[in-house]
Amino acid sequence: MIHITLPDGSRKPFEDYPTGLTVAKSISEGLARDCVAMEVDGNLVDLDRPIQADASIRLITTRDPEALEIMRHSAAHVMAQAVLALYPDAKLTIGPVVEDGFYYDIDMPPLSEEAFPKIEAEMKRIIKQKIPIRRHEVSKAEALTFYKDEPYKTEMIDALADGTISFYKQGDFTDLCRGPHVPHTGFVRAVKLMRVSGAYWRADQSKAQLQRIYGTAFFDKKQLKEYLHFLEEAKKRNHRKIGAAMDLFSFHDDAPGMAFFHPKGMAVWNALLDFWRDAHRAAGYVETKTPIILQRTLWEKSGHWENYRENMYTTEVDEQAYAIKPMNCPGGMLLYSTRPHSYRELPIRAAEIGLVHRHELSGVLNGLFRVRAFHQDDAHLFMMPEQIQAEILDLLRLEEQVYSKFGLDFHLELSTRPEKSIGSDEQWDTATNGLRSALDAYGKEYRINEGDGAFYGPKIDLHIKDALGRTWQCGTIQLDMSLPERFDLTYVGRDNEKHRPIMLHRTVFGSIERFLGILIEHFEGKFPLWLAPVQAAILPINDDLIPFAESMATTMRDAGLRVEVDDRTESLNRKVREAQLAKTPLILTCGGKEKEAGTVSVRTLDGTVRYGIPMDQFMQKVTAHVAERCLALDLFDE
Incomplete structure (x- = not known):
């Protein structure tokens, strides 16, 4: 007799070894039709796996979060089966699930998206047949024999430990896989291939280049339709396209992955950093600056050489090895060590807008989101142990204050010790518990992200949510x-003895380039007035009014506003249209009536037009709005 305990605590007896499907049918046929897998004593397994001992199980239905990933994994197998049916000489490698779908890397001739309809048609044929997906386990020797003509699968099997190896079979298609999978191909109800790109086997440029075919899948067509609509919205907000149209930044082959900021881009950049500096000054920070290149011995001392070497750019000067900094931390340690410190000074909050360089593979570079050179709004806080919780709470409040200025909400994750790390167990326990207690006191719900901390300590990550619901x-x-110990940092305590400070690393924007890219997409280029590259465009209706328009612009510039005068011999309608395309928040038309009355006529990006606003009233409202860094442009609401 096998006893199965369900999530509600009830126990069900079964004479034979039941499968998950058997358990589901004992509850209801409807539930059985909706189940895709099961969790047995905390482990996800196939629904048809026999349960051979008393166990606690949870049936996974199409409504559970785990189900989508399981089904997408099966969709990758369906795609691989379809590709092999159409291209028999293709060689399969790996086909994992990714955030928004799945991909499969396949060794085959170059493929274009024009082939997608043919592959999708074959996939639909396989799906329509509802082919059962069954797990088989064999020895390593048997697996190698089965895949003797498949070099990539053979290489993967060779790397596995001796023991049982699992395969999944659907019809005439078999793939090496750990699983689990949905019961049959019919569960892949809505699928679409998205794009194809080149990818090197094992991400090694010396190895074969493969075709990486991306796809996505959902349990119903409505979800797929909504997702494709989301992608269209995201495409319209693409920061690279908007950045080029607004003349903010560019990239060049002479410096791949390194952004060039144009004058208008620098206007946004400087406005962003002015806000950052004001917020940090008010929070008790001092600003520092450290060199971009430091000796290798320093990076060895910090632990970066051992743990981060593959991402660092190096050089040699006077037969001495140097590295361009990928992080600001070691320089911050040297700054602290320049003089003795007393407990009376602590906490010390030292911030730095540091230019860092990190080597990224060319294939992952992505506009401002993934670059090789960026500015990190780093800060290093040195404190006594009893100050930890208060400082973290202040940091969380500062981050919330900054994000709210852009209308961004966020969620929190606590990341714990990774497998590759430095420091003692005691240090990690103290650090992790310090972060946890501060989060509990802060009161906002947070998630635990096991094993994703930095190599030198646990961390709290803040994930902001943009206008499309994406998180960053x-x-x-x-x-x-660890670093205070490695650099022998001390302070003199109340007892007149030397003590080791506790240190916090922290960022708010993270990469300023990336944060700017996020803002471009969040606002679709329609920045708040205080952040806009050009805050106002003045459009004289004829050449005689150009001097008056220039005098208006001078008044506004003297007040610190970013203004352009469009004095081209174009029609007023065209000038207005181009100012709107440039996403200029305030468009001022300048005619004879305005000149005579000392007023302005203002058009905003939502199409609202206000006529006859006295210039002094307009200036008062605009300058106050910019000074307060307001989010919404409600200057002239009654």
């Missing part, structure tokens, strides 16, 4: 007890 990890708070 920007801010981070990392508690580090």
Whole structure:
């Protein structure tokens, strides 16, 4: 007799070894039709796996979050089966699930998206047959024999430990896989191939280039339709396209992955950093600056050489090895060590807008989102142990204050010790518990992200949510007890003895380039007035009014506003249209009536037009709005 305990605590007896499907049918046929897998004593397994001992199980239905990933994994197998049916000489490698779908890397001749309809048609044929997907387990020797003509699968099997190896079979298609999978191909109800790109086997440029075919899948067509609509919206907001149209930045082959900021881009950049500096000054920070290149011995001392070497650019000067900094931390340690410190000074909050360089593979570079050179709004806080919780709470409030200025909400994740790390167990326990207690006191719900901390300490990550509901990890708070020890940092305590400070690393924007890219997409280029590259465009209706328009612009520039005068011999309608395309928040038309009355006529991007606003009233409202860094442009609401 096998006893199955369900999530509600009830126990059901079964004479034979039941499968998940058997358990589901004992509850209801409808439930059985909706189940895709099961969790047995905390482990996800196939629904048809026999349960051979008393166990607690949870049936996974199409409504559970795990189900989508399981089904997409099966969709990758369906795609691979379809590709092999159409291209028999293709060689399969791996086909994992990714955030928004799945991909499969396949060794085959170059493929274009024109082939997608043919592949999708074959996939639909396979799906319509509802082919059962069954797990088989064999020895390593048997697996190697089966895949003797498949070099990539053979290489993967060779790397596995001796023991049982699992395969999944659907019809005449078999693939090496750990599983689990949905019961049959019919569960892949809505699928679409998205794009294809080149990818090197094992991400090694010396190895074969493969075709990486991306796809996505959902349990119903409505979800797929909504997702494709979301992609269209995201495409319209693409920061690279908007950045080029607004003349903000560019990229060049002479410096791949390194952004060039144009004058208008610098206007946004400087406005962003002015806000950052004001917020940090008010929060008790001082600003520092450290060199971009430091000796290798320093990076060895910090642990970066051992743990981050593959991402660092190096050089040699006077037969001495140097590295361009990928992080600001070691320089911050040297700054602290320049003089003795007393407990009376602590906490010290030292911030730096540091230019860092990190080597990224060319295939992952992505506009401002993934670059090789960027500015990190780093800060290093040095404190006594009893100050940890208060400082972290202040940091969380600062991050919330900054994000709210852009209308961004966020969620929190606590990331714990990774497998590759430095420091003692005691240090990690102290650091992790310090972050956890501060999060509990802050009162906002947070998630645990096991094993994803920095190599030198646990961290709190802040993930902001943009206008499309996408999340981006920007801010981070990392508690580090290792670097102060490695650099022998001390302070003199109340007892007149030397003590080791606790240190926090933290960012708010993270990469300023990336944060700017996020803002471009969040606002679709329609920045708040205080952040806009050009805050106002003045459009004289004829050449005689150009001097008056220039005098208006001078008044506004003297007040610190960013203004352009469009004095081209174009029609007023065209000038207005082009100012709107440039996403200029305030468009001022300048005619004879305005000149005579000392007023302005203002058009905003939502199409609202206000006539006859006295210039002094207009200036008062605009300058106050910019000074307060207001989010919404409600200057002239009654």
